[in-house]
Amino acid sequence: MIVVDKVSKLYGERAAVKDASFTIQAGEVVGLLGLNGAGKTTTLKMLAGVLLPTAGKIAVDGIDLTTNVEAVRARIGFLPEVPPLYPEMRVGEYLTFVARIKGLKSDIEGHVASAIADTDLGDVRDEFIGTLSNGFQRRVGIAQAIVHRPALIVLDEPTAGLDPKQMVHMRTLIAKLKARHTVLVSSHILNEIEHTCDRLIVINQGRIAAIGSEAELAGSVQGRGNVVVEVRGSKAAFEQAIRQSGVVAKTVIDSDTDGVIVATLELVNDAREALAQALVGGGLGLRRMERVQLELESIFLTLTGNKQAA
């Protein structure tokens, strides 16, 4: 389990991360979501032991990062935004080197073979890294992060610079990692996070803005919830029923054609039952009622306070 407790990182007077606290359970895939400059990379670098926090505590499997950074590093695999690769080394040779400096003493060949198999690098094992495509280099980057089978894998923007096919492959790879590792993945590409993660941590201006699953985050920003209704009846009867329901804060009629009204309603709470009763009680034919799901993009912009700017 990873515990981040009131962690701050200051660069001079400027706080890149301020009082960040969260926990990650074993086996979770957690997304760290934030705009560029929000503090994602600094947070990840602290978790990976590259940077030490100015204040607060980070513990991996109960081991304190500040007092025992080398033991923590042995439990973490880190893929930075730019994969740390030596172009003059061959893939297999590089992974063997990484396995050794990560502290593996035995069955190094087995670990390397396993990492190569997990990342589908078998065909390029003897190739020089510098000759590989961007997608393959990213995979080598993942392989170096998992070769010592760490408890936690930290991936910083793993799909940056990949084409759509490579992105899908990377997502599948991250999903595969879940079976054996806890994964923390940062991105500002919402679609990527949406497809990959069990839980999201939203970071904004160095502070944790929200933590939860996508549905939980949607709930927290939606609160009252929006619904779309389709009813048969007159506009006057519809407006009368809405008023009588007492649960609608705002009404937008999307269409009114041939006696069929489609409207988006903002409810004061999730009172869909009361709304349905009011509409049917008002003599309207209720043809459809569905909750509007907020897109992750909308949730994210609301949480980071950029809704207006967007």
Add this chain to the structure above:
Amino acid sequence: MSNVWWITRRELTHYLRSPLGYVIITIALIIDGLLFNAVAVGPSQRLSSLVLQDFFWCASGTTMAASIFIAMRLIAEERQTGTLTLLATSPLADWQIVLGKFLGAVVLLAVMNALTIYMPLLLMLNGKISAGHLVAGYLGLMLIGATAVSLGLLCSALAPNQLIAAIAATGVILVFILLWILARLTTPPLEDLLAYLSIHDKHFRPFQKGLVSVADVVFYVSLSYVALLAATRALEARRWRG
């Protein structure tokens, strides 16, 4: 120590597979050869031991210059390309990273110096030089070269890129070489201190003449140790500063 070895081995792999190592060695050997003919052998007949002294004097210059170019990339290049992150996220102590890189550079320097052996061997064929003089001279070359590498490595750990690392290392090494001039302009005890710190004049000349003094060996080892320790601290400080 196995971690140090893996770092050293990787450094050597880099030198073997990139043009840098070959270019540095080739240029150094060409300059050594030219200086051997022009300065050491010279136009007039001289004692072989004096020729050998001049050879070591010239080779000490090329060794220090080569050390700067070998050392400039050690940390700065890894920082520029992002591979320092790999080392920084591995359970390696910072001193292991620094020592491993230092040893890799020193091995390359040893290869370079070993390739100059044909020049003293030519002297052996045509004159008389002692094996002791030869060993002492090469020991001196390795000590002054290793010290220059350690100072270069310190600059590489502090500088944001290789170019600045090379410029800074050149400046630092020049200061250490020219301290003997400053020493002559001052009075004791500062004169003695500055003369003692002079990396070449005070401590290399005995090796050049075939003399090995423990005090000189201790000087070079101590200065290298201090520079490597400072480089280790510079790496540690980056974890706090970011």
